[in-house]
Amino acid sequence: MIPHTIRIIALDADDTLWDCQSHFERVENMLFQLLEPWCTFDEAKKELFVTEHDNMSSLGYGSKAFTLSVLQTALRVSQGTMPQKQLNQLLQEGCLLNTMPATPLPGVTETLRWLQHEWRSKHSDRRIIVLTKGDLLEQENKLIRSGLLPFFDNVYILSKKDEDAYLRLCRDEGIQPAELLAVGNSFKSDIAPALNVGASAIHIPFHVVWQLEQSEEFEHNHLIKIDSISALPHAIKELVN
Numbered sequence: 001m002i003p004h005t006i007r008i009i010a011l012d013a014d015d016t017l018w019d020c021q022s023h024f025e026r027v028e029n030m031l032f033q034l035l036e037p038w039c040t041f042d043e044a045k046k047e048l049f050v051t052e053h054d055n056m057s058s059l060g061y062g063s064k065a066f067t068l069s070v071l072q073t074a075l076r077v078s079q080g081t082m083p084q085k086q087l088n089q090l091l092q093e094g095c096l097l098n099t100m101p102a103t104p105l106p107g108v109t110e111t112l113r114w115l116q117h118e119w120r121s122k123h124s125d126r127r128i129i130v131l132t133k134g135d136l137l138e139q140e141n142k143l144i145r146s147g148l149l150p151f152f153d154n155v156y157i158l159s160k161k162d163e164d165a166y167l168r169l170c171r172d173e174g175i176q177p178a179e180l181l182a183v184g185n186s187f188k189s190d191i192a193p194a195l196n197v198g199a200s201a202i203h204i205p206f207h208v209v210w211q212l213e214q215s216e217e218f219e220h221n222h223l224i225k226i227d228s229i230s231a232l233p234h235a236i237k238e239l240v241n
Contacts, residue, residue, distance in 0.1 A: 006200065007125050007175050009115065009236075010156075012184030013132035013139060015206040016229070017108050018146055023100045024066060027093045031070050034086050038078050048073045060159050062135030067094025098138060102146040107230030112151040114233045120153075127153040131169060131182070133161050133189065161189040166197045183232065187217045195220050204229055 014020035032044040039047070051069040059065035070090055074082050112128070120126045130152050132139055139157045143149045154173075158165050170177050177198035184190025185206040194201045200222040226235055 005179050006181045007123075007179040008127045008129060008173055009119075009181045009183060010129050010131040010169065010194075012182075012186065012190045013130055013142065014134065015185045016105075016183065016190070016204060017130075017148060018102045018104055018142065019206075020100070021206065023097055024063075027066070027070060027090070027097065030093060031074060031090060034082065034090070035074065035077050044073070044077065047077050051076070060135070061133050062138050063094060063097035063100075064135060064138075067091065067097065070094055098141075100142075102142040104146055104148060105229065107228055108148070111229050111232050112148060115236075116151050118233070119236060127173070129154040129156065129173075131156045131158070131161070131165075133158045161193060163193045163197050166194050166199060170197075170199075181236075183229075191223065192218075195223060202226060202232065202235060204232075 011017065028045075028048065031048065032041045035044040035047075048069065051073045052066070055065060055069050055072075059068065067090075071087065071094075074087060074090060115128050120128055128151060130143065134157060136157050140155075143155065149155070156169060166177065166180070166182070170180060177194075178200075180194065180199040182190055182194035182199055182201045183204065184201075185204055187203060187205075191201045191203050201220075201224075203217075203223065203225045204227075205225070224235055226232065
């Protein structure tokens, strides 16, 4: 059961408000196909995972870090023999990720409108925020392109979403963890760390999951799982109000 004292709802952005991973998957699949002369699909997938994992501490998240990892993987696996034309194809597709569509997923706009007019407006101390990780400029631009920015009272774009990040958020917003409800698609980044610090969470799985975001799920008294963001108002009305 989620407590009735929620003052802030923190929504993730990528793959919660709009589709992101499907665009990255398109470039990944191009890489795996181009690497067929040197390795199998599964081997290429593992090699990209290793590259992204090794780059995470220095490059972080976002399309630029991803594109560099893709090119590094192509060069390493092909031992520098992948044709320049194919490397350019990967580079161009990676660059397009900077301007990927940020079209709100079905039900997002209606749900945010309900949160703004029905949940937040009735209580002056309630706030709706974005809590996401990634490249600062890239995430800011996606929020602007999505048209969703006016729905939010604050936006936090982080390099990492872990327990410390959630505790800092609570300190910055002047609330206790028990007054925070985290909403997102990634159990590893959006859900588990929030629960671990004493917040509540609503998990909305997306149909594709980035390799580095895959993790074991667990049950928790302050966690509920819904099929789509359209079900969020009902969950909040039943459990939070």
